[in-house]
Amino acid sequence: GAVVSQHPSRVICKSGTSVKIECRSLDFQATTMFWYRQFPKQSLMLMATSNEGSKATYEQGVEKDKFLINHASLTLSTLTVTSAHPEDSSFYICSAASITDTQYFGPGTRLTVL
Amino acid sequence: DAKTTQPPSMDCAEGRAANLPCNHSTISGNEYVYWYRQIHSQGPQYIIHGLKNNETNEMASLIITEDRKSSTLILPHATLRDTAVYYCIVRVGGGNAGNMLTFGGGTRLMVKP
Numbered sequence: 001g002a003v004v005s006q007h008p009s010r011v012i013c014k015s016g017t018s019v020k021i022e023c024r025s026l027d028f029q030a031t032t033m034f035w036y037r038q039f040p041k042q043s044l045m046l047m048a049t050s051n052e053g054s055k056a057t058y059e060q061g062v063e064k065d066k067f068l069i070n071h072a073s074l075t076l077s078t079l080t081v082t083s084a085h086p087e088d089s090s091f092y093i094c095s096a097a098s099i100t101d102t103q104y105f106g107p108g109t110r111l112t113v114l
Numbered sequence: 115d116a117k118t119t120q121p122p123s124m125d126c127a128e129g130r131a132a133n134l135p136c137n138h139s140t141i142s143g144n145e146y147v148y149w150y151r152q153i154h155s156q157g158p159q160y161i162i163h164g165l166k167n168n169e170t171n172e173m174a175s176l177i178i179t180e181d182r183k184s185s186t187l188i189l190p191h192a193t194l195r196d197t198a199v200y201y202c203i204v205r206v207g208g209g210n211a212g213n214m215l216t217f218g219g220g221t222r223l224m225v226k227p
Contacts, residue, residue, distance in 0.1 A: 002160075034214060043201075044158070045215040093157045095215075103215055105150075105157035 003027055004096050006106035013084055014114055021079045021109045023094030029074035030096035034103065035067075038091040049086045084113045118202045123222040125155065126196075132189040134221050136202030139183040144206050147178060148215065149187045153200040158217075161187065192225045199223070 003026040013019050019060045023033055031052050036044040043069040048069055056069035068080040077096075081088055089112050119137040126132040138147065146165050150158040162169055162176045164185075169176045175188040189196055201220040206213050 004157075006157075036217075043154075043219055046214055046216070049214060053206055091155070095157075097213075101213065102148075102163065104160055108155070109158045110155070 002098055002102070002104045004094065004106040006092075006109050008109060009107060010112075011068055012112045012114065015085055016083055018080055018082045019073045019084055019111060021081075021092055021094075021111075023034045023077045023079070023096070023106050025075045025096040025098075025104070028096070028098050030098065031074060032097045033071060033077040034070060034095045034097070035079050036078075036093045036095070038093060038108075044093060047079075081111065084111070086113045089113045118204055118218055120200070120202050120218065120221045122219060123224070125224050125226055126189075126192045128194060128225055128227050129191055132192040132196065132223060132225070134187040134189075134200050134202075134223065135184065136187070137184045138202070138204045141182050141204050142206075145154060145204045147176065147182075147185050147202045148205065149174070149176065150201045150203065150215075151196075152153070152201070152220070153198045159213075161200075192223075192226050194227065197225045 005024045007022045033050045035047045038044045046059050048056045048058045049060045050069045050071040052071045058064045071077040091108050091110050092110040095105040097103050125172040146163050148163040149161040152158045161173050164176045178185045198224050203215050
């Protein structure tokens with residue numbers, strides 16, 4: 001149990017385009033999901049906290065208009081990177097909090113912006 | 115949330131126990147100790163967590179000192195697949211799903227044949 005999926009696992013896009021990443025909790029409902037970003041050889045950095053049916057809470061320094069988060073249901077949250085640029089290339093990882101308060105992570109999405 | 119201190123790297127021989135230490139001297143009474151690991155290019159994997167009692171599951175054991183200022187994650191029989199970065203994180207628990215995790219540098223465990 002406690003499986004979280006992400007789609008796509010890898011995406012390459014041109015500069016200026018938008019990319020949507022989906023995060024799904026497959027066997028549990030998650031009122032709260034989290035989005036992280038990880039650059040090479042660095043640790044995970046929290047970008048935002050997403051609550052079902054309400055606006056996401058963004059960490060300091062993360063542009064909410066650039067990283068659009070939608071948590072439309074108890075099993076799905078999406079992150080859209082708008083007008084992507086090469087500096088947005090990173091490993092994006094989501095997690096979902098179960099009823100026991102433990103966070104389970106997705107496999108990650110590697111974004112490369114050319 | 116309390117800050118944690120872990121050694122940046124450790125080696126372990128395959129088949130032996132891997133003991134990963136973590137210091138969290140400023141931990142509060144309502145903060146749990148969580149352990150995750152991240153294998154290269156994958157999302158973190160939950161291992162175990164505890165409040166004050168020692169815990170064991172199919173993956174590992176967690177030993178928390180009586181004063182709760184430090185803990186040790188034990189992988190009883192390390193395999194090559196256990197090579198990963200191990201993160202010790204303390205955070206408030208108690209059913210509030212909105213409590214975030216703050217990742218530090220972790221310990222890079224290398225299991226060698």
